[in-house]
Amino acid sequence: MNNKDILKQYDEIKRKKLTKEERIEIYNRFDGRCGYCGEKIDIKDMQVDHIVALRVGGTDTLDNMICSCRSCNHYKSTYTLEKFEKQLQEIPNRLIRDSAIFRIGLKYGLIEIKDKKVEFYFKKI
Template identity: 40%
Template structure:
C-alpha cells in the first residue's frame, strides 16, 4: 500500500497554488491505495480517475483473453457499463 494525496500536491505546487502546505499534507488529503492505482491516478481527481477506469481501462480490459474468459464463465457481471469482479 502507498499513501495517495486526494488533491494532487504536484498540480497544486506547479499549476494552481490554491492549497496551503498544511492542507496538502493534512491527514484529510491522504488515502491508502495500491501502487498501481496511485501510479495511474497520477494528478487526477478521484472522480476523474473513476471515469477513466470505467471508459479507457475497461475498454482495454475487454480486449484481454482472460477477461473474455471470465465473462464466459460468469465470473464478471456488467450493469450500465460498470463492472463487478466476482472472484
C-alpha cells in the same frame, strides 16, 4: 534537464516527510484499509496518496492524504477523483477492446461484467 526531472525535483521539494505518528493517524483514519478500494492493508504496505495531487495544486497537509494500497495509488497517479473514477469505470470496455483472453473468458462464462458504479471506500466511512 528534461521535464520529468524538473517535475521530480518539484515533488521532492514540496513533499512533506511524514512522521511515524502521522502515518499511523492516516492508517487509523481509514481503519487500515485502502481509502479507494477498501482492501485491508498492513501499515507497512500502506502508501500515502495525495487526494488532490501536488502537481495539480493539492496541499501537502494530512487532510489531503489518504491511506492507499499500492495498485490504487499507482493507477490514480495525478488524476482527480472524478477522472480516476471515470478511468476505473472504463476498465471493462478497455479489457473487451484490448484483451483476447478477457473476451474468451466472457464467451465461456468464466468472467462476468457487473453493471456497477465505482464507490470509493472513503466516501462510505
